[in-house]
Amino acid sequence: MTKLTIRRPDDWHLHLRDGEMLKGILPETSRHFARAIIMPNLVPPVVTGDQAAAYRDRILAALPEGAAFEPLMTLYLTEATDPADVAAAAASGLVKAVKLYPAGATTNSHSGVRDFDKVRPVLERMAEIGLPLCLHGEVTDSDVDIFDREAVFIDRVLDPIRRATPGLRVVMEHITTSDAVAYARSAGDDLGATITTHHLVINRNHILVGGIKPHYYCLPVAKRESHRLALREAATSGEARFFLGTDSAPHIDALKEHACGCAGCFTATNTLSILAEVFEQEGALDRLEGFTSLNGPRFYRLPPNEAQITLTRGAPVIYPDKIQTGAGPVTVFDPGFPLHWHVNN
Ligand SMILES: NC(=O)N[C@@H](CC(=O)O)C(=O)O
Numbered sequence: 311m312t313k314l315t316i317r318r319p320d321d322w323h324l325h326l327r328d329g330e331m332l333k334g335i336l337p338e339t340s341r342h343f344a345r346a347i348i349m350p351n352l353v354p355p356v357v358t359g360d361q362a363a364a365y366r367d368r369i370l371a372a373l374p375e376g377a378a379f380e381p382l383m384t385l386y387l388t389e390a391t392d393p394a395d396v397a398a399a400a401a402s403g404l405v406k407a408v409k410l411y412p413a414g415a416t417t418n419s420h421s422g423v424r425d426f427d428k429v430r431p432v433l434e435r436m437a438e439i440g441l442p443l444c445l446h447g448e449v450t451d452s453d454v455d456i457f458d459r460e461a462v463f464i465d466r467v468l469d470p471i472r473r474a475t476p477g478l479r480v481v482m483e484h485i486t487t488s489d490a491v492a493y494a495r496s497a498g499d500d501l502g503a504t505i506t507t508h509h510l511v512i513n514r515n516h517i518l519v520g521g522i523k524p525h526y527y528c529l530p531v532a533k534r535e536s537h538r539l540a541l542r543e544a545a546t547s548g549e550a551r552f553f554l555g556t557d558s559a560p561h562i563d564a565l566k567e568h569a570c571g572c573a574g575c576f577t578a579t580n581t582l583s584i585l586a587e588v589f590e591q592e593g594a595l596d597r598l599e600g601f602t603s604l605n606g607p608r609f610y611r612l613p614p615n616e617a618q619i620t621l622t623r624g625a626p627v628i629y630p631d632k633i634q635t636g637a638g639p640v641t642v643f644d645p646g647f648p649l650h651w652h653v654n655n
């Protein structure tokens with residue numbers, strides 16, 4: 311196959327940041343994607359409906375002329391979140407999900423949840439109205455090895471939350487283990503899972519062998535090869551519960567290439583070319599559209615996009631190494647193999 315036309319993709323987990331960074335990196339997503347679930351981990355976080363509305367306006371104002379892109383807003387769950395505010399923001403159509411960060415688990419998560427009992431009233435209200443909960447699924451206990459934090463979260467936090475809150479619709483964000491794949495498969499259609507582009511490409515050796523590669527460091531951290539293969543199998547399986555959430559998470563180079571480097575891979579620029587290459591490697595190009603453009607809207611109960619994009623196979627596409635933003639340069643994820651699939655708008 312040398313030509314593939316699919317519905318325009320959506321990104322169900324995206325960091326757009328704010329200010330100069332937002333301006334600089336938004337075109338990298340709006341070029342190819344119709345919609346994205348926008349992560350609320352700004353400083354300070356996007357907690358209330360009013361804050362989400364204001365952030366949405368800033369995103370729309372930063373869009374390149376003529377771009378057709380719809381930001382789907384989320385609220386950052388805190389122990390003080392008001393269930394009525396969440397319900398109102400969902401009813402107005404502004405907010406499509408609530409994001410739960412265990413406090414301390416990842417970038418800008420200090421305002422996240424410590425005591426899960428404190429957010430029970432919000433979760434119960436969300437179950438009633440069908441509003442999805444997006445989860446950064448890692449425990450933060452210092453005695454749990456960082457490579458085990460996702461699997462332990464499933465047993466200690468996710469499964470108890472789901473049992474205690476029947477009907478709660480949950481997205482396991484950026485899954486990185488075969489344990490998460492298996493857990494997602496054990497549930498019905500109230501449970502979905504996003505998979506990033508980079509976790510289909512790298513394992514932990516990419517980060518650590520031959521010197522530390524800070525641009526491959528993200529959270530959850532990439533695991534051993536068997537987990538990467540489980541993610542590839544899940545993403546290309548055609549199962550509706552698995553869909554694309556790039557978790558494209560820009561940090562300026564000065565903060566990535568640092569003694570205490572930030573977590574996050576920036577993949578917005580070349581994500582679709584990488585995914586086409588991965589699905590081709592797996593003999594599953596016919597399932598790419600399900601993963602990028604159909605399964606996500608189905609979970610979020612939104613119509614799939616009518617617009618299309620075409621990918622054509624040819625000589626390797628050269629993407630920029632870095633995106634220059636007003637906040638500083640951001641390194642684009644290097645998949646380490648040539649990208650033959652060109653994305654034509
Ligand atoms: N994935 C990351 O490594 N970083 C994300 C936060 C997150 O999604 O956990 C970020 O905001 O930089």
Ligand SMILES: [Zn+2]
Nearest residue numbers: 416446529530
């Ligand atoms: Zn996360």
Ligand SMILES: [Zn+2]
Nearest residue numbers: 325349557559
């Ligand atoms: Zn993220």
